[in-house]
Amino acid sequence: MSYLKPGFSHPHHQQNNLGLYRKDYEGALSTLCAGCGHDSVSAAIVQACFEADVEPHRVAKLSGIGCSSKTPNYFLNHAHGFNSVHGRMPSVATGACMANRELIYVGVSGDGDTASIGMGQFAHVARRNLNMVYLVENNGCYGLTKGQDSATTDMGSVSKAGRASPFESIDLVALALQLGATYVARGFSGDKEQLVPLIRGALAHRGFAFIDIISPCVTFNNNPGSTKGYEYVREHMQAVGQADFIPVREEVTASYEPGCSVEVALHDGSVCLNKIDPELDISDRASALRLLDSYKERGEILTGLLHVDRDSEDLHDTLETADRPLRDLSEQDLCPGQVALDSINQSCR
Amino acid sequence: MVKATDTANPEYFHRVVDCQYACPAHTPVPEYIRLIAAGRYTDAYMINWESNVFPGILGRTCDRPCEPACRRGRLDQEPVAICRLKRVAADMKESVKARLPQPVQEKNGKRVALVGAGPASLTVARDLLPLGYAIDIYDEQPAGGGFMRSQIPSFRLPEEVLDEEVGYILDLGAVTHFNQRVNSLKGLLAEQYDAVFIGSGAPQGRDLQLPGRAEADANIHLGINWLASVAFGHTESIGKRVIVLGGGNTAMDCCRTALRMGADEVKVVVRSPRPEMKASPWEIEDAEREGVPMLQNHVPLEFVLEEGRLVGMRFDRVRPVYADDGRRTLVSLGEPPVLIECDDVCVAIGQDTAFPWIERDIGIEFDQHDRPIVDKASFQSSLGNVFFGGDAAFGPENIITAVAHGHQAAVSIDLLLRGQDVNLRPPPGTNLISQKMGLQEWTYDSAVAMDERYRVPHRDVAESLHNRKLEVELGFEAASAFREAQRCLNCDVQTVFTETKCIECDACIDICPTDCLTFTPKAETEKELRQVTRVPARNLEQPLYVSDDLPTGRLMVKDEDVCLHCGLCAERCPTAAWDMQKFLYHVTKAGEARAEEAV
Known part of the structure; x- marks a missing residue:
């Protein structure tokens, strides 16, 4: 088995504006099963960061436990990383983000890590609108422990073990919408044309950007009867709109039919949605929730960018934290002296 | 619509094995290089002997059309030292008599x-x-x-x-x-x-009819005749100062032989600019290493005699001028002719x-x-x-x-x-067999070595100039031969794709280190497909491997150009839609088709 990637690249590969090649955003060779959707998500993250001219050393990769949570090792190997405790990635992300607001936080979690053991943490990081990208690599099973049903396994979905799931599933997108996430999308690991712009949009968004990515477990949940296999998802997925990420410096040249495209300006670029479902108002949570329900009733999987609140206040805004990373605060900043203390005391009298 | 590639045509996969394809005798190069890496020199020698008859000779003297074709050359590296590895097989083999x-x-x-x-x-x-x-x-x-x-x-x-x-x-x-x-x-x-x-x-060596040619005949030698005369011991010396005319390999052999026959000062003089010299670059390099200068853009005018004896040659200095159609003419600089003194001249300007x-x-x-x-x-x-x-x-x-x-x-x-039609050529023998040994295990060393080309050691110049029979190149040693052999990318181990197994999970696309693979909608022309590959497939010399329709109606398109044959696509494929299969292409020799008929 190969354990190293060859050092060669295509001789005509392109540089981004930082002078980096896509290869510079890659990580170690994956040890996940061959064909795992998670590897495609890693590749999409690599592509999005490359296209967005993200400096790898300005990224912190955070994860919990599970197949999904192994993947930060497989992209951006020049970034910071923290592989935390099962379901506790949001706490670590919150601490890190509060301490240093200048990094880009990319959390990678799975359906077990988010919808089961980590549900409590997920709920709070979403409602606090922490400035991070939160990706769930959702395969509807516990792949690392041989494929038991997870909390996102659809009712009636049959895993490799051959038994239909008897329980109602948790829809993480609906949950994120209800909990106040300010950028909510669903993607599919097998559709990078959609996924890469979604990740770019999430990187550009200030606030809690959540993407539920259906990422088939090729070993335990890619069989007939499963609702999270490649074939089923391809057949049943409906994109709410075709998303394109348009960096600020690029002129919009594509012409879209009036009335069926929406441009969402993010603070360093915009996501342009075209051929959008007329039922969806991208700024209205309720319309997204209604759409989710109606697609679900039809047995279809709704994908794409569903909601953006681009004027959102992130946790730093809400808490009025220092505008610099804590590490940059001097002793003078932290211990402003007797006069300052006196004035605080005075204000409490 | 672009049709699926017909890999049953033996020439398709043959073309992917660049070195073998470029070799006039189609020697299965990667096959014998793997044997050299495995220390099986005699087996490597016999593969060569079957195919090119003179492995020891060619391992020293071949024009190596395989090396410019080597895929490494397209990856910003020097090609594998195929020729000198062949010599290793010849040098290190055991007796082949019994075989x-x-x-x-x-x-x-x-x-x-x-x-x-x-x-x-x-x-x-x-x-x-x-x-x-x-x-x-x-x-x-x-x-x-x-x-x-x-x-x-x-x-x-x-x-x-x-x-x-x-x-x-x-x-x-x-x-x-x-x-x-x-x-x-x-x-x-x-x-x-x-x-x-x-x-x-x-x-028939070409002669140069210039003023003074007949009078100076005793000191003007036709290159190939002179080399033969040296080889058979009829000539044992030459003058101290020698001009060699011509820029081909014979000229390189003449100048280096002249140094060994007692000349002190040997110059190669060519009409054309140096980059257009016909000699192999390594032969020019070897001559320069022995102190022979290459004088370019000198058009010979006359042989100069004094008292009936050759004392030099005059040249007109020129510069190359290229017309729009690429044709080159040499235009005189208009300077007075240059006199280069000499005692002998070797004319090595071609043969017929x-x-x-x-x-x-x-x-x-x-x-x-x-x-x-x-x-x-x-x-x-x-x-x-x-x-x-x-x-x-x-x-x-x-x-x-x-x-x-x-x-x-x-x-x-x-x-x-045997009374048959000579125009009915026997087809080549081919064999395509999976190299899979187990889950993600291959019979070949699929890891890609990043080493730069290893240099063959040379004998000390002063020592080798003393004796014309002393071989200059010393050949690789076993250790360096192994490392050089490991540079081979095993291009004969083909990436074979089976549409019906593919689930379009993107694993191969994501892992391919050189972005060779693309899933793309069908296209009318190959030209369109070449635009939509992950990196545009600009090298038209290299084929595209196009699959049949996949379940989503898309195609898998592989640009063969810079595939490393690292096997990662097949290792990351969950359904073995990709497999690494060794392709052997064997030029059918006299009698071999007969043996098959008998069976």
Whole structure:
């Protein structure tokens, strides 16, 4: 088995504006099963960061436990990383983000890590609108422990073990919408044309950007009867709109039919949605929730960018934290002296 | 619509093995390089011997068309040192006597005459002798080898290496008529040969008719004749200052030989600019290493004599001017002629075939350049039982081309003498077999070495100039040979795709280190597909591997250009839609198709 990637690249590969090649955003060779959707998500993250001219050393990769949570090792190997405790990635992300607001936080979690053991943490990081990208690599099973049903396994979905799931599933997108996430999308690991712009949009968004990515477990949940296999998802997925990420410096040249495209300006670029479902108002949570329900009733999987609140206040805004990373605060900043203390005391009298 | 690639056509995968495809004899290069890496030198040697007949000779002297073709060259690296690895197999092998064909006692009653004992004729002999043909070889030289003996100096090709490999063939029972020049083809045909093969080379060195040529004749030497004269011990010295005219490999051999024959100051002078010199870059490099300067853009004007003796040559200095159509003309700088002093001049400006001994009334047609009209596939002339090969067929080429001609001519002679059509060429033998040993395990070393090309050590210049028979290149040692062999990308281990197994999970696309793979909607033309690959497929020399329709209606398109054959696509494929399969392409030799018919 190969354990190293060859050092060669295509001789005509392109540089981004930082002078980096896509290869510079890659990580170690994956040890996940061959064909795992998670590897495609890693590749999409690599592509999005490359296209967005993200400096790898300005990224912190955070994860919990599970197949999904192994993947930060497989992209951006020049970034910071923290592989935390099962379901506790949001706490670590919150601490890190509060301490240093200048990094880009990319959390990678799975359906077990988010919808089961980590549900409590997920709920709070979403409602606090922490400035991070939160990706769930959702395969509807516990792949690392041989494929038991997870909390996102659809009712009636049959895993490799051959038994239909008897329980109602948790829809993480609906949950994120209800909990106040300010950028909510669903993607599919097998559709990078959609996924890469979604990740770019999430990187550009200030606030809690959540993407539920259906990422088939090729070993335990890619069989007939499963609702999270490649074939089923391809057949049943409906994109709410075709998303394109348009960096600020690029002129919009594509012409879209009036009335069926929406441009969402993010603070360093915009996501342009075209051929959008007329039922969806991208700024209205309720319309997204209604759409989710109606697609679900039809047995279809709704994908794409569903909601953006681009004027959102992130946790730093809400808490009025220092505008610099804590590490940059001097002793003078932290211990402003007797006069300052006196004035605080005075204000409490 | 672009159709799916027909990989059943043996030429498709053959083309992917760049080195083998470029080799005139189509030697399975990666196959023997793997054997060298495994220390199986004798096996590696035999693969070569089967294919190119002279592994030890070619491992030192081949023009190496394989190396410019090597995929490493397209990855911003130097090619694998294929030629010098071949030499390793020859140098380090054990005795191959037991593996060679044995002389056939029972002859088949057919007699074939070979004119010239160079590589083309010897190849014909090697292929036909085991089939029971009686072979007579005629050559005016005292020993076999042709120009490999007369024109390639011993410091590049030691006599014992030549003798060994020529000997393997002569020992198969060829009857040799050395020191015997064929002066009449009519006479030869009258001796009731069933077929005649003409491999008489290009023995006519081009001369340079300039003022002073006749008067200075004693000190002006035609390159190939002079080299032959040195090789056979007739010439043992040359003047102190020597000018070599010409920029080809013969010129390089002349200048380096002159240094060994006592010259102190040798200059190579060429008309053209240096980048256009015909000599192989490594031969120029070797000559420069021995202190020979290359003077470019000097057009010879005259031989200068004083008191009836050659004292130098005058040259007009020029510059190249390129027309829009790329044609180059040399324009005089208009400066006074340059005098270069010398005692001797070697003229090495080309050589030609010469057939004064072939009567023009016996049915062999010649073209306007006085070259015989020879079929490019069968090597048959317009006289049915006379075949040409090597330099004699289409003008000066090289050893490996002569060998390739010899193999095909032998096939033709065998077909003809069995009453079959020489134009029905036997198809190549191919074999395509999975290299999978287990989950993500391959029979070949799939890891890609990033090493730069290893240099072959050379003997000290001063020492090698003392003795013209001392070989300059020392060859790789076992350790460096292994590391160089590991640089081979195993391009013969093909990425084979099975549409029906593919679930389009993108794993192969994501892992491919050189972005060779793309899933894309169908397209009308290959040109369109070449635009939509992950990196545009601009190298039109390299094929696209296009699949049949996938379940989503898309196609898998692979640009073969810079595939590393690392096997990662197959390792990351969950359904084994990609597999690594070794493709062996074997040029069918005389008698081999017959063996299959018998089965």
